[in-house]
Amino acid sequence: MTRSPNTERQIPFSVLDLASIIEGGSPAQSFRNTLDLARHAERWGYNRFWLAEHHNMPGIASSATSVLIGHVAGGTSTIRVGSGGVMLPNHAPLAIAEQFGTLESLYPGRIDLGLGRAPGSDQAASRVLRRGLGMGGEDFPELLSELRAYFHPDAFDFGNIVRAFPGEGLDVPIWLLGSSGFSAQLAGQLGLPFSFASHFAPDYLMPALDIYRSSFRPSAALAEPYAMIGVNIVAADSKLEAKRLATSQQQAFLNMIRGKFAQLPPPVDTMDGIWSPYEEAALSKQFGFAIVGDATQVQQRLGAIITETGADEIIVASQIYDHQARLRSFELIAEVRSRLFS
Template structure:
C-alpha cells in the first residue's frame, strides 16, 4: 500500500462450510446455506463458494456440484462456485460435464475452484478410489485434461470424448492451495489463486510471493489475482464474538484429538477444555482469523489487506446460531466500504 494508490473497495466473498450444528440435520444446514446466500447477495458479496469434504459428520457439502446448483437456483446475481472441488477424487470429464451443466443453467455466474487434497480421511479416500498412495502429484495432468474439455467445439470436434455441456464454455478456473505447489502451478498457467489461510496460515506470504513473482499472463488473466481466506466471527460486541468463536474452537480441538462431529454450541469459556499446548496450537492455526466487534473487524481486516495485498477476501464465519452467523456477515459487509487496498 502506498499513499499514491487510490482507495478502492475490496472485493468480499463468502466461503460457506455448510456446517451441521449439533442436534441438527444436513437438510437444515442446506436450508441455512441458501438463506445465507440470499442475504450475501443482498449485502453485496461477490461470490458464494462451497467446499468438497467427505466422511465428515459436521459438513453437508459433500455433493458440492449439487449444492452449487441449489444455491444458484435460489439466487439471481451472486457468483456461485467451488472452494473447491478436489479434482483427484474425480474423472475430469465428470467435473467438466457437471460445471458445464451449471454454467448452462446459470450463465456467467459459475466459478470452478480446484484443489488437490482429498478433502477426506484415508478410509473415504480409498472408497473414492484415490488410492492411499495418491498425494496429488497427478493434479497438473488432471487439470490439463479438465481444461481441454472446455475448448471450443472446433478444437475438440475430432476428439474421441467431448464434454457436453462443457465445451466452448468460459468457466473461470481457480487454483486453491495451502502450500507452494498450487501457487506455482497457478502462476505458470496464468490462473487466479486462492490461499486457505483461514486454516493454514503459516505459508500464506511465501505462497503469494511464489505466485506473484512466477506469474505468466494468459488468456484467462493478464496479471496476478489473489484471494485470501479469512476465518471471521463478527458481532456487535467483542464479548459476544468471543463467545460465538468457542464453537469453532471446540470443533478444531475435537479434530486435533481425532474426533469429528457436528459443530458444537458455544460455551462461556474454553478454560478447562483445552491444555496449554492445545490452546497454543489452536491460536497459531487461527492467526489469520478475525474475532471481534465492528471496529475490531475493520482494523484486523485492513491489516490483512495491507500485509497480503489481496485482491479479494473470502470469509468463512463458522457460528452455531444461524441468526448470529447472518449478523456476522452483515457486519462484515458494513465495514467493507471503509477498507481499501
C-alpha cells in the same frame, strides 16, 4: 514481495461456506441455512458464494458440492456461486467438466470452478473416493490439463477423444486453491487466479503469494495475477459476544486434532477446562490469522491484512452455531467493507 492494495478500487468480499451441521441439526437444516446466508450475502454486496468439498465429516454437509452449488445458484440471482473447492483428484475430469458445464448452462456467467488437489477427507474416505485413481494428488497438473481441454479442446491439445456436453466451449473460470507453494506456482505458471487457504494455513500465506506473483505468466484467462485469501472472521455487536461465538469453531478444531469428527458444537462462555495448555497453544497458532471482535476490531485487522498482503479479494469463512448470529456476523463484515473503501 508485499504489494500495496489499490485503494482506488474496492476489493470484493466473498463467502466460503462449509454447510456446517450443528449439534442436534440435520443436513436439510444446513442446506436451508446455506441458501438463506447466500441470499443475504447477495443483498449485502458479497461477490461470490463458494462451497467446499469434504467427505466423511459429520459436521459438514457440502460433500456433493456441485449439487449444492446448483441449489444455491437456483435460489439467488446475481451472486457468483462456485466451489472452494472441488478436490479434482477425487473425480474424473470429464465428470467435473460435465457438471460445471451443466451449472454454467443453467446459470450463465455466475459459476466458478475452484480446484484443489487435497483429498478433503481422511485416508479411508480417499481410498473409497479414488478407487482406481491416483491416491496422492501428484497427477493434479495432468488432471487439470485434461479438464481444461474438455472446456476448450482447440486451445488445449490434450488428445481427448471424448468430449464434454455440456461443457465444451463454455467459459467457466477456473481457480487454483492451495495451502502451500505447489498450487501457487502452478497457478502463476498457467496464468490462473489463485485462492490461498490462509484461514487454516496462515504461516504459508506470504511465501505462497510471493511464489504466485513472481511465477505469474499472463494468459487468455488473466492478464495480471489475482489472489484471493481466506480469513476466518467472527463478528458481533460486542467483543465479548464475538469471543463466545468463536468457541464453536475452536471446539470443532479441537475435536479434529483429537481425532474426533463431530457436528458443530454450541458456544461456551470459556474454553478453560476444555483444552489443555498444549491444545490452547496449537489452536492459537491455527487461528493466528483469524479475526474475532466487534466491527471496529474487524475493520482495523482487515485493513492491516489487505495492506500487508495486497490481496485482490477476501473470502470469509465463519463457523458460527446460531444461524442468526452468523447472519449478523456477515452483515457487520459487509458494513466494515463499505467503511474500508468509502
